[in-house]
Amino acid sequence: MLIFLLRRLAVKAALVFAATSLAYLLASVTLNPAAVYLGRGRDIPQSAIDASLDAYNVNPKAPLPARCLRWLEGALHGDFGMVYQTQEAVISEMGRRAGVSLRLLAGATFVETIFNWNGMGQWAVQSISNSDVNAVAAISGFVAVLVLVSGVLADVLHALLDPRVRA
Numbered sequence: 001m002l003i004f005l006l007r008r009l010a011v012k013a014a015l016v017f018a019a020t021s022l023a024y025l026l027a028s029v030t031l032n033p034a035a036v037y038l039g040r041g042r043d044i045p046q047s048a049i050d051a052s053l054d055a056y057n058v059n060p061k062a063p064l065p066a067r068c069l070r071w072l073e074g075a076l077h078g079d080f081g082m083v084y085q086t087q088e089a090v091i092s093e094m095g096r097r098a099g100v101s102l103r104l105l106a107g108a109t110f111v112e113t114i115f116n117w118n119g120m121g122q123w124a125v126q127s128i129s130n131s132d133v134n135a136v137a138a139i140s141g142f143v144a145v146l147v148l149v150s151g152v153l154a155d156v157l158h159a160l161l162d163p164r165v166r167a
Contacts, residue, residue: 085126
């Protein structure tokens with residue numbers, strides 16, 4: 001049974017890694033973090049914009065594989081980058097919002113947006129609107145981990161209930 005569970009856990013961990021990597025790559029390719037500087041009513045030098053984007057590891061002028069590897073390396077240590085709007089760590093924002101969302105898993109995004117509850121669903125919508133690559137990727141990773149945990153719990157129950165798995 002232990003080998004069965006370890007094998008299943010390894011597969012699920014690989015899936016979380018793949019999902020999180022793809023989420024970061026997709027967010028990096030589709031979102032435009034530089035757009036937040038447009039229309040601010042004053043001209044900001046391109047060098048200042050580039051420096052800010054570099055600080056958040058979202059500068060499209062930097063090679064995408066290097067940015068992704070840097071983000072993944074930080075994510076393995078619990079550093080998902082910074083939220084542009086609040087200039088706080090993504091993990092701190094995630095911690096504040098996760099409790100609200102875990103109580104509203106079904107339709108969380110809809111309910112949180114309608115009732116203005118500061119949960120993960122509302123944050124996901126805001127992060128996409130604000131082109132916040134780090135937050136979008138971290139939220140996707142959080143959801144992937146929830147799926148992983150649910151799958152592991154299902155595997156444990158399966159192993160406990162099915163005598164063929166225990167052999």
